[in-house]
Amino acid sequence: MTILSQNCTPFEGQKPGTSGLRKKTRVFMQPGYLECFVQSIFNAIDGVAGKTLVIGGDGRFFNAEAIQIILRMASANGAARAIVGQSGLLSTPAASNLIRQRQADGGLILSASHNPGGIDADFGLKYNISNGGPAPESITDRIFSETASITQYKTCDTSDIDLETLGDTLLGDMTVEIVDPVADYAELMQTLFDFDAIRAMIAGGMTLRFDAMHAVTGPYATALLEDQLGAPKGSVLNGVPLPDFGKGHPDPNPIWAKPLVDMVMATDGPDFAAASDGDGDRNMILGKGVYVTPSDSLAVLAANAHLAPGYANGIAGVARSMPTSAACDRVADALGVDCFETPTGWKFFGNLLDAGRVTLCGEESAGTGSDHVREKDGLWAVLLWLNILAVRKMSVREILLDHWSTYGRNYYSRHDYEAVDSDIARLLMEDLTARLPELSGQTFGSCKIRQADQFSYHDPVDGSVSHNQGLRITFEGGGRAVLRLSGTGTEGATIRVYLERYERPEGDLDVEPQTALQDIATAVDRISELRLRTGRTAPDVMT
Ligand code: G16
Secondary structure: OOEEEEEOOOOOOOOOEOOEEEEEHHHHHOOOHHHHHHHHHHHHOOOOOOOEEEEEEOOOOOHHHHHHHHHHHHHHOOOOEEEEEEEEEOOHHHHHHHHHHOOOOEEEEEOOOOOOOOOOOEEEEEEEOOOOOEOOHHHHHHHHHHHHHOOEEEEEOOOOOOOOOOEEEEEOOEEEEEEOOOHHHHHHHHHHOOHHHHHHHHHOOOOEEEEOOOOOHHHHHHHHHHHHOOOOOOOEEOOOOOOOHHHOOOOOOOOOOHHHHHHHHOOOOOOEEEEEOOOOOEEEEEEOOEEEOHHHHHHHHHHHHHHOHHHOOOOOEEEEEOOOOOHHHHHHHHHOOEEEEEOOOHHHHHHHHHOOOOOEEEEOOOEEEEOOOOOOOHHHHHHHHHHHHHHHOOOHHHHHHHHHHHHOEEEEEEEEEEEEOHHHHHHHHHHHHHHHHHHOOOEEOOEEEEEEEEOOEEOOOOOOEEOOOOEEEEEOOOOEEEEEEOOOOOOOEEEEEEEEEEEOOOOOOOOOHHHHOHHHHHHHHHHHOHHHHHOOOOOOEEO
16 A cells, blocks of 8 residues: 655635534535545644544435545554444444444544535535544634645545445554444443333334434434334334435424424324434424424423433533523523533533533534433434333323423524525624624513623633624513524525523413514514515524
């Protein structure tokens, strides 16, 4: 094998966003583009000589080709071992678990998550550190600065590795170990949940559907839900991973997983349904006739986690991203444990989890997880819900109603305006930021602003500070709106508007959320001039 040093010139804009670098697939496929980014990662972590890396992705278009490129580069850069999911597949939580189980130095996860796949769709790559979690900002900043000055990358002239056959092969001096992507993850799940209780519930006639959306969770869900827990064949829908996700949009929300939502809203629908995204870290939870918002799901899981064996001793604390509703704060209060508010991005939970300050974390963007790995975990959330249902012997709807009548209800919705002209979006946010100090006390319709500010996060573990993490507007009476630009889109800008209003346990708990939030939505539009400036009349997606 010959090691080749290839000259290259930096590509502009290789800046990791909320979760790694996400670009159009054709951008990643340009000669040298992926190579420059990968070498920049290696340079930013002081090289990979002698290191062990976990490598896998969500199976989208270009996944296998990209893995071959990365393997050649890892070998040429002196890595000792690469642990790769069979066929190049690893869900994000399974990759996080493998990094931890095998005490790897880090991992490269190929995914653009919930974004569509295909040659004209999206691709992505992120680096995870040795705790199994996404690289923190200190490292992603270093990666970005390496991308700006890179002049050379290392690769080698070997042919492709067989990604199908389990076991070890040599690529130069590096061992490539192909592993079953499901086995270790499934084993971990068995340590956390009462499989017997769930199995008995399913055998007793409880019906469920899981929509894998032709993404990476298909094999995981089939192994766990059908093979191990006894759900009848066909309970897992769209279970075969496809490079273009069957031309779907693997985002588990009521818009993109509408067939599943329609199914549970029908009178003969299943008792429980769930979906996951491209790389298996997001989840959507549904019960017969009811959609559980991610913020409520986190709160319900926090309140009931002790019913699962893995959390029988209770939880140390809970963390949520700032735009996530405060529903879990009330649970933390009642449990007498800490609740932390972090910026959007799972990477911000890592320190809290490592320090043992929190056990559960969650985000409004359909992510929930715990200290079992350092990523959010879609199937974990599904299994915890099933464990809770098996113990409480109530329906999803009954559990939700019981929760609200105990803690009150945080009506919540996120409105996304996608592919907005980047300059218009940037100006809108800049102008609003400039006006924040003068907003408190002003009234828009029926909403009086109590406070308006920009969120900065002071990490209580390492003392780092992250500024510009979203604009917060709170209203008299407990309502809140948050505005921020998405860090995961690949086309123009996505403006996210998060709306929330608290209703006390004795109040009206069964209002349609968009109706409950109408006044706040109207006020935010007037405050930000969003529709006027963007020319949009309605959000593209409401979750
Ligand atoms: C990623 C991050 C999440 C974040 C989400 C949305 O999720 O891991 O922490 O909440 O993006 O981010 P944004 O609002 O900036 O688009 P995923 O599932 O896409 O990896």
